[in-house]
Structures are given as C-alpha cells and as structure tokens.
Amino acid sequence: MNKSIEFRDIDKVFKGDGIETYALKKINLLLNEGDFVSIIGPSGSGKSTLLSIIGTLDVPSSGEILYGDKTVHQMSNNEIADFRFENIGFIFQQFHLIPTMTALENVMSPLFGRKVTYNKKERAIQVLEQVGLKDKMNSLPSQLSGGQQQRVAIARALVHKPKWLLADEPTGNLDTDTGETVYELLTSLNKSKQCGVILVTHDSILADRANTKVEMRDGEIVSVCQRQPV
Template structure:
C-alpha cells in the first residue's frame, strides 16, 4: 500500500502559438495516506494542473512524483495504466458518466477490460448501495439529478478500491445540500478505508473541514496548513 506521494521541484509549462505559459512552478510537497487534503486557490492558480500531474493524467515539464519508491514519470503504456488502476480513483466536476450506460454499468465500466478477483456486478451494486442509489441502478444519467450523477461517479471512482482518491471540484456543479452529501461520502470513505484524498475546491467552508489545506497562487504553493482538532 502506497503510504506517501512525494512531489519534488514540480513544474509544468504549456506551449502554443509561440507562447509559453507556466501553469506550475517548483512545487515541493509530500502527501500522506489516511490524510484528507484540500487544494484551494483562484482559477488559474495551478491546483487542477497539480492534481492531473499527481494522477498521471499529464506529465510534468520538470520535477518528479514518487508513489513511495515508484517514479511514475518512468511508467509507460500498460505499466502506467495498471499502476493508475491499482492506486488511483478520479472524481471530476462534470461527472463524465457514459450517457448510454445505466448507473450500474457506469460504476462497472473501469472493470470491463480487466480480470479481477471479485464479482464485478456485485462490487458495483455494493457501492451504489453505499452512496444511497441502489434503487437507481438501472437509470441512465439523463434520468438522474446532478447530485445523483456525482454519487454514481463517486461509486465508479471507488470500484477498483483505490489507495488514493483524487477529486477535482467534485462539488462545483452542485447546490450546497448535494455538495455537503458528496463531502460527507468522501470523508466517510477516508475514515472507513484509510485512503488518501486530495480534494481540489473553491469552497473554503469545505476546505476548512479537511485535515490539511494547501493554497496555490500563480502556479506556486503559498501555504500548507494542518487543521487543529478541537
């Protein structure tokens, strides 16, 4: 089980039309298993770029990311896909459910091409029940509310029993009640399974209730604060 993610001198620059844009500069950070970490900052601060790099969805221009002793920048092809499947679950702001699949099929979708040592349908049904949507397993995304779609997306992210859960603005398209429900599900999963959670958000109220708050601005990390338990 991966216990830490070590980020060293991380930078990301995008080039286009002869113009280079620095999205991330010289970030040094260690993330710990069993910790719920919020990353906050204004739009364009680099927080989503950082999350994409941590999740191996993009590659850095400079610097390294280690999951314990594994340098993920050196993984390619099937090795990278297998590592991502074993280690990481993703939740996105816009849900990204497949419109022609039912809720149950969407939760199962990461497992379709893989051999696993458990019943795929049973695992998906278990998770839909855990997020309170067992009665919606045959519904298409178009038949679900935004909050319900995000709960299906959470179940999908958890179907492979990830060691790390990366959430990019998961409450950004939801009202406050549904946003609170999503936050509570993430917290519940972390407490029950000990997974590390990295939670990008604009919501300072939710960020203030996580274990750790990292603030980004202009591509740099400007604050790293641990919450003091009362």
C-alpha cells in the first residue's frame, strides 16, 4: 500500500454556546511516504489538532484524508483502532510512561491484548537496543533521566514497526543537548527504517532541518518548504 498521506479541504470546527471556532481551515497537503516533516507555528495555530487528525485520534468536520487509497475517517471505530495500531506510532512531550512498569513493560504495552506474529518481549528488547537503552530495560521511569524516558517513549512508538511516527513537541521538556540527541535519533530512524516522521515543534531551528517544513497560522497552512535530504 502507498503510505503517503493526503489532505483534501480539511476543516475542523469546534462548536459551543452558539459559536463556531475553526481550528483548521481548508487544509490541502500531501505528505510523501518516508518523509521527515516538521509542523511549526505559534500556539493556537492548529498544529496539535492537525496531528490528532493525522493520527486518527480525531476526525475532521469536513473534507477527507487519504492514507494511500484508504479514507480512514470513514471506517468503523474498530477498523480505525486496527489501522492506527498497524500504521502509526505516537511520541508525546509528556512521555506518558506508566510509572509502575519497567522500561521493557512500557515498550510492550501497546502489544497487550494484540495478536502479533513475533515474540513481544524479544521485539521490545530489540527496539530498546535501537534507542540505546537495552541496559535500562528493567528500570522504572523514576529511575531514568528525562532524555532516557523520551527514548523509552520512542521505543514504545516503534514496537509494532509503524509507517509513520507522530511526535508532538518531543524535545519540549528536555534541555538543548538532550533534545538534540532525541532529534538525531528520530532522524536516524527515519533514514534507516524508512519510517515517516511528523514533528510538531516551536523550535524553528529543528523545523528548518526537516525535509518538509509546514508553517501554520490561525488554522491555515501559510507555507510548505521542501529541501533535499542530506
């Protein structure tokens, strides 16, 4: 299946007290398979709303999104959940690790209750090794630094080999050096695993390093800049 993502005239409207607020307005965008995309803009510009819709956590008010030839938001809830599991990994600013679980257990958590063709523990150890934390697999989140916790979160997102990694301000709670390490890890995974990355960030320096930079303001895309991968 073609793993590109295409937006066609996407609107997202929130309604309350008789007032309509447009979070997204007429979004038309094509994200190519395996691309590294940054989405940048001020607070309230629609970045996180767009990421939630890309990740099938929310649905547009109008328009359509195509993943290859699939119109995902027209599927049933169970079909969307299965599609999300097969295709999308999420990385959040706040890590969202389960404090009573080890790093290994946190990485395995998306696989709980799922039938897969591989050994779940072996796969979780493999991705922890990819992010440089195999020696920390029995550690609790409280025993890890912020950067290590974010790398566990990245490993969790990778565990089922998604086609796209969606990262919402993944360096926002990290110091500059640790944030750079996390960014370089995402870049490496993008190149070595052919996994598309969509990075929401306020950091213009990081945004400028992406292959495709999408700038948003007031719910609209104001520019799309592309450069050749390095």
